[in-house]
Amino acid sequence: MQLRMVVSFHFRSKEGEVVVLTFGMASVTDIQKSGSHKLIDALLEKNITPFVTLFHWDLPQTLQDEYEGFLDRQIIQDFKDYADLCFKEFGGKVKHWITINQLYTVPTRGYAIGTDAPGRCSPMVDTKHRCYGGNSSTEPYIVAHNQLLAHATVVDLYRTKYKFQKGKIGPVMITRWFLPFDESDPASIEAAERMNQFFHGWYMEPLTKGRYPDIMRQIVGSRLPNFTEEEAELVAGSYDFLGLNYYVTQYAQPKPNPYPSETHTAMMDAGVKLTYDNSRGEFLGPLFVEDKVSGNSYYYPKGIYYVMDYFKTKYGDPLIYVTENGFSTPSSENREQAIADYKRIDYLCSHLCFLRKVIKEKGVNVRGYFAWALGDNYEFCKGFTVRFGLSYVNWEDLDDRNLKESGKWYQRFINGTVKNSAKQDFLRSSLSSQSQKKRLADA
Numbered sequence: 532m533q534l535r536m537v538v539s540f541h542f543r544s545k546e547g548e549v550v551v552l553t554f555g556m557a558s559v560t561d562i563q564k565s566g567s568h569k570l571i572d573a574l575l576e577k578n579i580t581p582f583v584t585l586f587h588w589d590l591p592q593t594l595q596d597e598y599e600g601f602l603d604r605q606i607i608q609d610f611k612d613y614a615d616l617c618f619k620e621f622g623g624k625v626k627h628w629i630t631i632n633q634l635y636t637v638p639t640r641g642y643a644i645g646t647d648a649p650g651r652c653s654p655m656v657d658t659k660h661r662c663y664g665g666n667s668s669t670e671p672y673i674v675a676h677n678q679l680l681a682h683a684t685v686v687d688l689y690r691t692k693y694k695f696q697k698g699k700i701g702p703v704m705i706t707r708w709f710l711p712f713d714e715s716d717p718a719s720i721e722a723a724e725r726m727n728q729f730f731h732g733w734y735m736e737p738l739t740k741g742r743y744p745d746i747m748r749q750i751v752g753s754r755l756p757n758f759t760e761e762e763a764e765l766v767a768g769s770y771d772f773l774g775l776n777y778y779v780t781q782y783a784q785p786k787p788n789p790y791p792s793e794t795h796t797a798m799m800d801a802g803v804k805l806t807y808d809n810s811r812g813e814f815l816g817p818l819f820v821e822d823k824v825s826g827n828s829y830y831y832p833k834g835i836y837y838v839m840d841y842f843k844t845k846y847g848d849p850l851i852y853v854t855e856n857g858f859s860t861p862s863s864e865n866r867e868q869a870i871a872d873y874k875r876i877d878y879l880c881s882h883l884c885f886l887r888k889v890i891k892e893k894g895v896n897v898r899g900y901f902a903w904a905l906g907d908n909y910e911f912c913k914g915f916t917v918r919f920g921l922s923y924v925n926w927e928d929l930d931d932r933n934l935k936e937s938g939k940w941y942q943r944f945i946n947g948t949v950k951n952s953a954k955q956d957f958l959r960s961s962l963s964s965q966s967q968k969k970r971l972a973d974a
Contacts, residue, residue, distance in 0.1 A: 857903030
């Protein structure tokens with residue numbers, strides 16, 4: 532297996548640009564023979580700071596075949612050995628390490644509904660006959676537990692054996708905000724908070740307190756693993772920073788939890804139904820993704836404000852990097868439409884406005900922002916059917932790349948921020964024009 536490094540997205544601060552790289556778990560020989568050192572050296576020569584992700588869902592197939600990957604505790608030692616090698620090889624140059632990308636994703640999409648690798652779920656959940664086995668009610672919690680232990684073990688390794696490298700390390704959380712479906716209904720308000728606990732607290736409570744949220748222990752019961760005292764001490768506080776990915780917000784309303792049943796998944800345990808419209812039939816905001824099969828999704832710029840404030844107030848004011856924030860467009864657009872890309876400008880601009888607002892008003896410790904993505908790429912579950920890039924990539928000729936209008940806008944934004952942050956007006960998009968200022972403020 533070859534080492535995989537992908538330039539994913541970037542941010543330029545006064546200290547220079549940042550590029551996030553993704554490693555695939557690899558052997559000693561693979562790493563030493565790869566061009567990774569040359570790439571990192573070239574980035575540093577250009578004053579580009581590399582952020583390296585150790586695991587972005589790219590588990591070697593042999594570990595899945597041998598013991599089902601993160602479903603088995605053996606992964607903890609294997610992940611530690613792999614990280615040890617990466618720290619040894621690259622730690623003199625890399626000072627920002629991400630252990631696992633989106634802790635929530637592999638347990639849910641990989642082991643509850645089977646849409647992502649490794650594709651495990653219960654037989655009756657497997658309506659498209661793609662899962663080769665699994666239990667959607669139990670396996671997600673086991674995988675999540677082992678992820679947390681693997682993450683914490685690697686952080687402990689870095690803080691002890693590689694303390695002299697003077698770097699920082701942390702996980703990445705996928706975040707959403709949850710609004711009550713009916714803001715006057717106490718049950719909807721409770722559903723939104725319960726969803727926060729099952730979505731964010733599932734990982735953040737162990738990472739800050741060494742235990743799972745009370746509501747999860749109450750509802751999930753014996754299906755939820757327990758930490759030993761030693762494990763709880765290892766996991767609690769096992770980060771120097773948090774990477775927070777944010778894309779959308781949803782409305783939450785109560786829905787009966789069908790456990791036990793053959794079609795049950797761990798994602799149903801919160802007892803919440805999620806929608807993009809509220810009790811009045813109002814959608815959250817502009818269209819995010821058009822989907823004629825599963826239904827359209829919509830985005831809500833102010834959600835990033837609420838998420839950042841929530842993590843500051845509930846989880847001890849952590850150092851935060853917004854490690855993903857971006858917009859999807861269909862690859863069916865022609866080249867001219869794809870490069871014009873005004874919808875991505877609206878999305879980025881509106882979210883950056885609320886990010887600046889929460890930093891100023893709430894004092895959230897956000898150190899950097901990473902737009903997803905530098906270029907159009909292969910998207911999990913979607914392949915080449917969508918585009919997330921600031922640069923256009925011709926799928927049939929990968930040397931054919933052009934900076935989109937969104938990329939040019941982002942360049943101007945970055946340069947304006949670096950040169951005169953006090954007077955930065957965020958190069959306002961159509962969403963924040965005079966005629967729509969109130970709409971954006973309420974969004």
